[in-house]
Amino acid sequence: MEYALVLRWLVLYAALFAAGLPLVARLLPGTEGRGAGLSIPAATLVLTVPAYWVGQVTFGLPALLAGVVVLLVASALAAADHDALRAGRLELGIDIPRRALGDAAAVFGLSFAFLVVLRAFDPAVFPIAGEKFLDYGLLKSLQRAPTLPPEDMWFAGEPVKYYYGGHLVTTLFAWLTATPPRFAYNLALAGFYATLVTAAFELAATVGESHGLSRRVSGALAAFFVGIASNLVTAGRLALTLLPSGLQRQVAEMVAARTDYSVTKLLQGVSSFHYWDASRVIPGTINEFPLFAWLNGDLHAHMTATPFLLLAAAIGYAYYRTPEADIRRRRLLLASLPVVAGWQAVNNTWSFPSVIALGTLALIFAPAAPWTLVPGLSGVGDRLAARSRLSEELTRVAAALVVTAAGAVLTILVAAPFFFGTAVSGSERTVELLGPEMRSSFGGLLFVHGAFVVTFGAYLLSRLRVRRPAYLVAGLLAAGYVGLEIGLAAFAVSIPLLVFGWVALRSDRPVGYETVLIIAGAGLVTLVELVYVNEQAGSGRMNTVFKTYMQVWVLWATAMGVAVPGLIRGVPTTAEVTSRVRDAVPSVATDGSGNQSWRRAAAIGFACLLVVSTTVYGVAAVGSHLESGPPGGTTLDATQFVETYHPKQDEAIDWLDEREGTPVILEAPGTKDYAGGVDKREDVMYDWNANPASSLTGLPSVAGWAHEIGYRGNEAYDERVADVDAMYTGNATTRAELFREYDVQYIWVGPSERTRYGDIAFDMRGVSDAHKSGSITVYEVSQKKLPAANASVAP
Structure with missing residues (x-):
C-alpha cells in the first residue's frame, strides 16, 4: 500500500486542522472543546469558496493560491487578540485545551485509518454498484479544466450540469499533496469520512457538555452512530432465525409485504448476507447510511456534503446559545450560514435547503427573539408576542422566515455561477404530491429509522413529564x-x-439543541412522505429519498450522542436548563424526576441493545469486505483493476490519458437505444461496456452514460446518440461533417463499439491510426484534412 501518500494526506489534514482551529474557536467560545473537531470542514470551506470563484476565470494554480491565501489570512485574523492589535501588540486571542485537541485528532486519525484500510481492500472505481465512473470522471475532468465548471466528459463541448463541489475539494487536496487522481479518489474518501465522524463527535460533545454530560461519552456515541451504526434490517434478519420454525414464515411474509425483501431471502437469514441489501428496504427508494455508502465507495455528493451539514448545524448551535443582547454576534453567525448553504449547493444541491432550514430552526427555538435582529421590528415584535402565547409563537415563526428569506438571497449570490449556470439544465423537474401507494409503510420506516425513533421518543417523553400518560x-x-x-x-x-x-x-x-436536530430530521422524513421531485434522473421518488435520508441519518446520529446518555443520566430540572441556555453556561444535570435505580438500569440495558443491534451489519459487512484484497495486494490505486480485469484495454486508456488538454473523443454511448440496428451489448449503464475511455481519463466524449438525460433532457441526449451512431456507421461525408461539428480528435474502437456496430473501418482522408494495443484501436482525426462539406467521397 502507498503509505507515503497516506502520510502526506495526514500532514495536509493536520495543516487544515491547525488553520481551522481559530475559526471554530471564534464560533464556539466558552465551550470546553472550542469546536476543535469542526476545524477541518471550516478550513475546507474557507479554502474552497475563493478557489471556486477564481476558478470561474482561471482554474489551476491561481485558484488554489487564492484559496490558500484567504484561509491563512482568515485564520490569522481569527487567532489574533483584536484588542491587542488595536493597541499595536500581536497576541494570541484564543485558547484551546489540549485535551480537546487530542480528542479531535484521535477521532480523526482512527476514522481516517479505518477507511484507508477498507479502501485498500476495495479501491477500484468499478462501474457497477454505484456511480464511480461518474465520480472518477468528474475528478479527472477537473484536473484538466482550464476554468470552472469543467467540460462534461459525457457531453463534449458543454459544461457539466451536476454538483461537483466534493470533487473540487478532492482536486484541490490532490494538488496540495501532489497526488495523482487515481490515489486521491480513495484518500479523499477516507478524509471525508473522518471529517464527518469527527464533526459529529465535536458537535455532540459540545451540546452534551451543556447538559452536564461527559464530552467523550456524548462524542463517542455520536461518532459510533454516524460512522459505524446501521439500520435494523440486518439485526432483524438475525432475530428472525431465532424464532420457532413455524413462526418464521409468518413473520417473513409480514415483513416482505412492507419492505423490498422477498420471503425467500428473509428465510435465508444472515447466511445470504450482502452489504448491499441493507440499503434497499423501502420499495422504490434507496435508504443509505454512512457506513454502507463508504463501504460501497462512491465519491458522491450525498457523502462529501455531510461534514458541511454538521458545520451548519454547529453555526445554528452557536446562534442558539448566544444571548439576545449580543445582536452583533447573532447577525454575524446568521450571515455565515448563506456561505455554507451556497457552497452546499455546489457540493450537493439536495442539501443546501437543509442548511437554510437549520438556520430557521435556530431562529425559532433559540431563547433570543428573532425579531430583535431586524432594526425597527423589535417593538412591533414585542407587542405582537405579548398578545397571547399563540401570537408569540406565530410572530416568532414569521420573523424567522423573514430572516431566512434574506439568507436565501445571500445564498444565491454566494453560489451565483452555479445557480445561473451549472444548475440550469434542459431536464424537466417538478415537485409532485406523493400518492398513498408510493408512501413508506410503517414497518419499512421502523426498519430504517426505528433505532432513532424509539430513542428520541423515550428521550422527549421523559422530558415532557406528561401528567396523564394514558x-x-x-x-x-x-x-x-x-x-x-x-x-x-x-x-x-x-x-x-x-x-x-x-x-x-x-x-x-429540559431539552436543548439536540432536540432541534431531532426536529430537523423528523421534518425531512415527513417531507419526503408528502412530496417528491419528479425528474428524469430516477424513477418516482427514488432520488428524493436517496439524497434526503443521508442528511436525516447524520442529523439524528449526532443527536443520539446526547439523547442516549441523557436517558441514562436522568432528567435535569427545568430551572437548570433555562439557566444553562439563556446564560450560555454549562450546568450539572441532576435526576430531578426522581428516577429510581431500576430506570437507570433499564436505560443502560436499552443503550446496550441499541449498540448491539446497530452493529450487526458493520461486523458482517466489514468482515466480508476484508476477506480478500485486490490481486497483487492492498492498494489505494482506484484504476489498478483495469490492468487486472481489462488488460487488453489498459494500455490504450493509459495512452489516451496522457493526451494534453481536453481533446474530444468518440466512443459508443452509454445506452442500448439504437435506431440503426440492434445493440448486442449485454449491459451498458453501470457496466464497463459504457464509456470507459472518457470516464477513466476525463476526456470529453460526444455522448456518454444515459445519466445525461437527467441533466439535458431526452431530446438533447438522443440527438447526440444518433450523431455518434452516424459517425461510426455513416459514409465519409456524414462522418466528416459530424467530426467537424463536435471537433472530434480521437476515435475509440474497442469491444463495446464492435458489439454495437459490427465491423468498423475509417478508410477516409483525415483519419489515421494513432494507437493500437490489445483489443483497442484509437484513430486520430485531423480536422484540416477531412473531406470538404458536400464533397463526393467514397465511403
Missing part, C-alpha cells in the same frame, strides 16, 4: 391508526417527534 398513549395510537388508514405512516413515526420536540423546546422543558 391520554398521550391513546392519542398516539389514534394518530397512528389514522396515519395507517390514509397511507401516511409518518403519523406514527416522524410527526410525533416533530410535535413532542416543538412542545418541549417552546415550553422550557
Whole structure:
C-alpha cells in the first residue's frame, strides 16, 4: 500500500486542522472543546469558496493560491487578540485545551485509518454498484479544466450540469499533496469520512457538555452512530432465525409485504448476507447510511456534503446559545450560514435547503427573539408576542422566515455561477404530491429509522413529564391508526417527534439543541412522505429519498450522542436548563424526576441493545469486505483493476490519458437505444461496456452514460446518440461533417463499439491510426484534412 501518500494526506489534514482551529474557536467560545473537531470542514470551506470563484476565470494554480491565501489570512485574523492589535501588540486571542485537541485528532486519525484500510481492500472505481465512473470522471475532468465548471466528459463541448463541489475539494487536496487522481479518489474518501465522524463527535460533545454530560461519552456515541451504526434490517434478519420454525414464515411474509425483501431471502437469514441489501428496504427508494455508502465507495455528493451539514448545524448551535443582547454576534453567525448553504449547493444541491432550514430552526427555538435582529421590528415584535402565547409563537415563526428569506438571497449570490449556470439544465423537474401507494409503510420506516425513533421518543417523553400518560398513549395510537388508514405512516413515526420536540423546546422543558436536530430530521422524513421531485434522473421518488435520508441519518446520529446518555443520566430540572441556555453556561444535570435505580438500569440495558443491534451489519459487512484484497495486494490505486480485469484495454486508456488538454473523443454511448440496428451489448449503464475511455481519463466524449438525460433532457441526449451512431456507421461525408461539428480528435474502437456496430473501418482522408494495443484501436482525426462539406467521397 502507498503509505507515503497516506502520510502526506495526514500532514495536509493536520495543516487544515491547525488553520481551522481559530475559526471554530471564534464560533464556539466558552465551550470546553472550542469546536476543535469542526476545524477541518471550516478550513475546507474557507479554502474552497475563493478557489471556486477564481476558478470561474482561471482554474489551476491561481485558484488554489487564492484559496490558500484567504484561509491563512482568515485564520490569522481569527487567532489574533483584536484588542491587542488595536493597541499595536500581536497576541494570541484564543485558547484551546489540549485535551480537546487530542480528542479531535484521535477521532480523526482512527476514522481516517479505518477507511484507508477498507479502501485498500476495495479501491477500484468499478462501474457497477454505484456511480464511480461518474465520480472518477468528474475528478479527472477537473484536473484538466482550464476554468470552472469543467467540460462534461459525457457531453463534449458543454459544461457539466451536476454538483461537483466534493470533487473540487478532492482536486484541490490532490494538488496540495501532489497526488495523482487515481490515489486521491480513495484518500479523499477516507478524509471525508473522518471529517464527518469527527464533526459529529465535536458537535455532540459540545451540546452534551451543556447538559452536564461527559464530552467523550456524548462524542463517542455520536461518532459510533454516524460512522459505524446501521439500520435494523440486518439485526432483524438475525432475530428472525431465532424464532420457532413455524413462526418464521409468518413473520417473513409480514415483513416482505412492507419492505423490498422477498420471503425467500428473509428465510435465508444472515447466511445470504450482502452489504448491499441493507440499503434497499423501502420499495422504490434507496435508504443509505454512512457506513454502507463508504463501504460501497462512491465519491458522491450525498457523502462529501455531510461534514458541511454538521458545520451548519454547529453555526445554528452557536446562534442558539448566544444571548439576545449580543445582536452583533447573532447577525454575524446568521450571515455565515448563506456561505455554507451556497457552497452546499455546489457540493450537493439536495442539501443546501437543509442548511437554510437549520438556520430557521435556530431562529425559532433559540431563547433570543428573532425579531430583535431586524432594526425597527423589535417593538412591533414585542407587542405582537405579548398578545397571547399563540401570537408569540406565530410572530416568532414569521420573523424567522423573514430572516431566512434574506439568507436565501445571500445564498444565491454566494453560489451565483452555479445557480445561473451549472444548475440550469434542459431536464424537466417538478415537485409532485406523493400518492398513498408510493408512501413508506410503517414497518419499512421502523426498519430504517426505528433505532432513532424509539430513542428520541423515550428521550422527549421523559422530558415532557406528561401528567396523564394514558391520554398521550391513546392519542398516539389514534394518530397512528389514522396515519395507517390514509397511507401516511409518518403519523406514527416522524410527526410525533416533530410535535413532542416543538412542545418541549417552546415550553422550557429540559431539552436543548439536540432536540432541534431531532426536529430537523423528523421534518425531512415527513417531507419526503408528502412530496417528491419528479425528474428524469430516477424513477418516482427514488432520488428524493436517496439524497434526503443521508442528511436525516447524520442529523439524528449526532443527536443520539446526547439523547442516549441523557436517558441514562436522568432528567435535569427545568430551572437548570433555562439557566444553562439563556446564560450560555454549562450546568450539572441532576435526576430531578426522581428516577429510581431500576430506570437507570433499564436505560443502560436499552443503550446496550441499541449498540448491539446497530452493529450487526458493520461486523458482517466489514468482515466480508476484508476477506480478500485486490490481486497483487492492498492498494489505494482506484484504476489498478483495469490492468487486472481489462488488460487488453489498459494500455490504450493509459495512452489516451496522457493526451494534453481536453481533446474530444468518440466512443459508443452509454445506452442500448439504437435506431440503426440492434445493440448486442449485454449491459451498458453501470457496466464497463459504457464509456470507459472518457470516464477513466476525463476526456470529453460526444455522448456518454444515459445519466445525461437527467441533466439535458431526452431530446438533447438522443440527438447526440444518433450523431455518434452516424459517425461510426455513416459514409465519409456524414462522418466528416459530424467530426467537424463536435471537433472530434480521437476515435475509440474497442469491444463495446464492435458489439454495437459490427465491423468498423475509417478508410477516409483525415483519419489515421494513432494507437493500437490489445483489443483497442484509437484513430486520430485531423480536422484540416477531412473531406470538404458536400464533397463526393467514397465511403
